[in-house]
Amino acid sequence: xxxxxxxxxxxxxxxxxxxxxxxxxxxxxxxxxxxxxxxxxxxxxxxxxxxxxxxxxxxxxxxxxxxxxxxxxxxxxxxxxxxxxxxxxxxxxxxxxxxxxxxxxxxxxxxxxxxx
Amino acid sequence: xxxxxxxxxxxxxxxxxxxxxxxxxxxxxxxxxxxxxxxxxxxxxxxxxxxxxxxxxxxxxxxxxxxxxxxxxxxxxxxxxxxxxxxxxxxxxxxxxxxxxxxxxxxxxxxxxxxxxxxxxxxxxxxxxxxxxxxxxxxxxxxxxxxxxxxxxxxxxxxxxxxxxxxxxxxxxxxxxxxxxxxxxxxxxxxxxxxxxxxxxxxxxxxxxxxxxxxxxxxxxxxxxxxxxxxxxxxxxxxxxxxxxxxxxxxxxxxxxxxxxxxxxxxxxxxxxxxxxxxxxxxxxxxxxxxxxxxxxxxxxxxxxxxxxxxxxxxxxxxxxx
Numbered sequence: 001x002x003x004x005x006x007x008x009x010x011x012x013x014x015x016x017x018x019x020x021x022x023x024x025x026x027x028x029x030x031x032x033x034x035x036x037x038x039x040x041x042x043x044x045x046x047x048x049x050x051x052x053x054x055x056x057x058x059x060x061x062x063x064x065x066x067x068x069x070x071x072x073x074x075x076x077x078x079x080x081x082x083x084x085x086x087x088x089x090x091x092x093x094x095x096x097x098x099x100x101x102x103x104x105x106x107x108x109x110x111x112x113x114x115x116x
Numbered sequence: 117x118x119x120x121x122x123x124x125x126x127x128x129x130x131x132x133x134x135x136x137x138x139x140x141x142x143x144x145x146x147x148x149x150x151x152x153x154x155x156x157x158x159x160x161x162x163x164x165x166x167x168x169x170x171x172x173x174x175x176x177x178x179x180x181x182x183x184x185x186x187x188x189x190x191x192x193x194x195x196x197x198x199x200x201x202x203x204x205x206x207x208x209x210x211x212x213x214x215x216x217x218x219x220x221x222x223x224x225x226x227x228x229x230x231x232x233x234x235x236x237x238x239x240x241x242x243x244x245x246x247x248x249x250x251x252x253x254x255x256x257x258x259x260x261x262x263x264x265x266x267x268x269x270x271x272x273x274x275x276x277x278x279x280x281x282x283x284x285x286x287x288x289x290x291x292x293x294x295x296x297x298x299x300x301x302x303x304x305x306x307x308x309x310x311x312x313x314x315x316x317x318x319x320x321x322x323x324x325x326x327x328x329x330x331x332x333x334x335x336x337x338x339x340x341x342x343x344x345x346x347x348x349x350x351x352x353x354x355x356x357x358x359x360x361x362x363x364x365x366x367x368x369x370x371x372x373x374x375x376x377x378x379x380x381x382x383x384x385x386x387x388x389x390x391x392x393x394x395x396x397x398x399x400x401x402x403x404x405x406x407x408x409x410x411x412x413x414x415x416x417x418x419x420x421x422x423x424x425x426x427x428x429x430x431x432x433x434x435x436x437x438x
Contacts, residue, residue, distance in 0.1 A: 006295050011205070018414055021421050035415050041156045042411055048149035052123040084422065091412050093124040097150070098412070100126055102405045108131045108141070109398050 238270030309380035
């Protein structure tokens with residue numbers, strides 16, 4: 001009866017920002033990104049990609065509650081980088097990886113359709 | 117920003133088997149987060165088309181209206197158009213009432229039983245107003261590729277006896293599996309780590325043929341076998357290994373710990389994708405890649421967020437200075 005609407009899980013409400021950024025007040029080069037209406041799919045690939053960056057000292061994500069449809073990614077970097085720079089870099093690299101994946105998959109697929 | 121440095125990976129793909137509704141491929145040189153993101157997106161975020169709104173005019177069948185509406189929703193529809201369609205909530209041209217070609221497809225169904233035998237109402241009785249969006253089994257009948265069309269009698273919706281009638285109008289919309297499982301294009305999507313099996317050959321040779329046989333038999337799946345000419349133990353099907361550790365326990369029980377070592381290659385995966393037929397399995401993977409890219413684009417920082425931070429930075433420096 002009082003269940004939230006199903007679309008609440010993936011439609012960002014009007015007037016809400018998809019990504020918000022909050023700098024840590026006590027530690028320099030540390031910040032949290034709150035991403036609305038996302039889950040483990042995005043949280044985990046971003047976290048793992050951030051771990052590949054040697055300037056990132058800490059990267060983690062959490063889904064605070066199953067009924068709060070948001071994730072929080074926390075990044076702590078060295079002074080050579082910044083959380084925002086690391087975050088942007090991770091997204092760019094993942095995007096390039098997916099482009100590459102699309103190209104190799106299509107190449108393989110055309111190879112197979114020619115064989116049969 | 118430093119544009120030169122990149123921590124990008126270059127994964128490799130090898131397709132083993134493609135059918136319209138089945139795909140098996142190897143994904144190499146990436147990690148579990150990427151494999152799992154693809155799996156999750158394929159199951160719950162690749163859009164398809166399914167019946168979402170049903171207006172019942174006459175229903176004198178034994179099933180109630182909601183029951184029939186639910187069953188109609190679960191019928192897979194050919195959804196090659198779905199990626200380019202609009203979600204009805206984002207559609208400006210209509211209110212999602214089925215009058216709009218961008219976001220909805222109308223179906224009609226009108227069946228009445230006038231005979232003594234029971235009459236099956238099936239997916240074939242659904243008349244689509246758009247020839248590109250039809251029930252999957254109907255499409256299979258006309259093209260007969262991949263699917264087995266011989267035993268195809270349609271998906272039964274309800275059975276009618278003499279005098280009973282079902283007449284309705286249904287509107288199919290684009291949606292994703294996260295909203296309702298009826299929109300999921302995937303029947304199953306799984307991936308496994310590729311196993312890396314090392315047999316200690318010297319230790320293996322110290323076993324008698326009988327012991328080797330016993331050891332091979334201890335595996336619940338057929339991973340190992342004996343070469344009939346050399347009597348050596350060979351790995352016949354590494355992927356049959358289910359990470360059950362039975363052969364390792366058996367080796368220990370035989371007093372030969374370290375006889376075999378099995379690791380999961382954490383960068384290599386074997387994917388199995390089965391589609392409901394709404395979209396081809398190969399297209400499902402491509403759509404998943406595209407959807408994941410769109411999701412990543414959506415979580416990019418917007419310029420006003422970055423500017424707000426710069427101001428905050430100055431302010432912070434000010435406060436620290438003062």
